[in-house]
Amino acid sequence: MVAVLEIVSFLEAEGHAAAAAAVRAKYASxxxxxxxxxxxxxxxxxxxPYGSANMPIYQTATFAQxxxxxxxxxxxxxSGNPTRSALEKAVAEAEGCARCLAFSTGMAALAAVTRLAKSGDQxxxxxDSYGGTYRLLDKVCASMGISxxxxxxxxxxxxxxxxxxMTSKTSLVMVESPTNxxxxxxxxxxxxAVCKEHGALLEVDNTLMSPLLQKPLELGADVVVHSATKFICGHSDTMAGxxxxxxxxxxDRLYFSQNAEGTGLxxxxxxxxxxxxKTMALRVEKAQANAAILADWLSSHPKVTNVFYATRDDHPDHALHATQATGGGCVVSFVTGDQALxxxxxxxxxxxxxxVSFGSVHSLISxxxxxxxxSIPAEVRASRDFPEDIVRVCVGIEDPSDxxxxxxxxxxxxxxxKEYS
Ligand SMILES: Cc1ncc(COP(=O)(O)O)c(C=O)c1O
Structure with missing residues (x-):
């Protein structure tokens, strides 16, 4: 461990903050x-009693006292189940946090976070957030008096x-980085730092990065959410948050909402x-390597006018990204300037x-x-410079040449x- 700390100090002294953070996170246990x-x-x-190699599925509604x-x-x-607790413990270990709560979906997890705000709050x-988050805040929270x-x-x-x-009513700030x-x-x-100064909570939806590539709690966030449907589950076969x-x-406040509203996984x-x-590290590594190959190939294609991938040198904020994350993940987007194409x-x-979705073993496109x-109205998308011809490629673990x-x-x-439907 001493050797590891020496490496971390050396990297920090040489100005390699992201690499130092990656080494520190890796050996934080x-x-x-x-x-x-x-x-x-x-x-x-x-x-x-039987030495099961894996956590059994406690498929029961009740436990006798x-x-x-x-x-x-x-x-x-x-209110609680041993299989859910085992998952919560494992994710807490991966994310390096004190407590994790597992919900039925990523949206249920985000909804529980919004319960931290009360009527009259902002x-x-x-x-540039996930459409479902926009809909949750724009429709559900608005109907509860939260603007x-x-x-x-x-x-x-x-x-x-x-x-x-920021206003005196702002109690919660919700963000994704990189956005999707x-x-x-x-x-x-x-x-x-801004949230701390104003006494507001900062929630980071870290789904795109997985618990492996970015640790927002270490960067000062108060709450981290993952749609575990993505990298954590990893096979497009179940939903979780x-x-x-x-x-x-x-x-405790989040657990109260989970139990009161029955949203536990x-x-x-x-x-x-x-x-x-258990296979998340392998999958993230392979999918990310494939994504980088596809991003390079797309950027050299004559019909592609722009590629969006946070670790590419042509990304305007790639240097900022490198100070807080250790990779670009598996999502690459591009535009062609021609919606039909x-x-x-x-x-x-x-x-x-x-x-839809990403973080699966399969490659997906949309x-x-x-x-x-x-769910974000077209005029709102336009006002946020969201191109109508954007294609999102969510890269899986296949052979990249295929x-x-x-x-x-x-x-x-x-x-x-030609007319295409
Ligand atoms: C960034 C992000 N957050 C949250 C969600 C919602 O998660 P779920 O579909 O598991 O409810 C999604 C779903 O695509 C997402 O992409």
């Missing part, structure tokens, strides 16, 4: 084990713009998420599933304006002027 090692630990219960006055650790699955949301203001929080000026938008699909990067340390915090009071889904976690490419690929971001060849044939089969 008390045992000094790397994250890949910790993720494959099986989380089997120590007292399992010893007597009328002696109670065990669990009584009712809405939430500030990054103006939302949209702020461009990306880039080096983001913290100043956030500071200018535009890959706009927010200065998470700077935003956290997690909320991670360090402050015990916040953890079901045992079978918790088990699937636990299984996904973009739609054709999406439809003509054969290996990419045309679907036109966000028609799919994941359709993916490139598939995109190549999709571009090549386009005939300008």
């Amino acid at each position: 008390a045992k000094g084990l790397g994250i890949e090692t910790r993720l494959v630990q099986s989380y089997a219960p120590m007292k399992d 010893e007597s009328a006055s002696e109670f065990g650790a669990y009584d009712y699955t809405r 939430i500030l949301l990054s103006d 939302t203001k949209y702020v461009a929080m990306d880039g080096p000026e983001g913290p100043a713009r956030l500071g200018a938008a 699909p535009m890959q706009r990067v927010c200065d998470l340390r700077g935003l956290a 997690v909320v991670c915090v360090n402050d015990p009071t916040l953890g 079901a045992p079978l889904d918790a088990w699937l998420a636990l299984r996904g976690l 973009s739609k054709h490419v999406v439809t003509a690929t054969t290996l990419f599933h045309i679907t 036109c966000p304006c028609d799919m994941s971001h359709a 993916l490139v060849a598939d995109l190549e044939q999709a571009f090549a089969s386009y005939e300008a002027g």
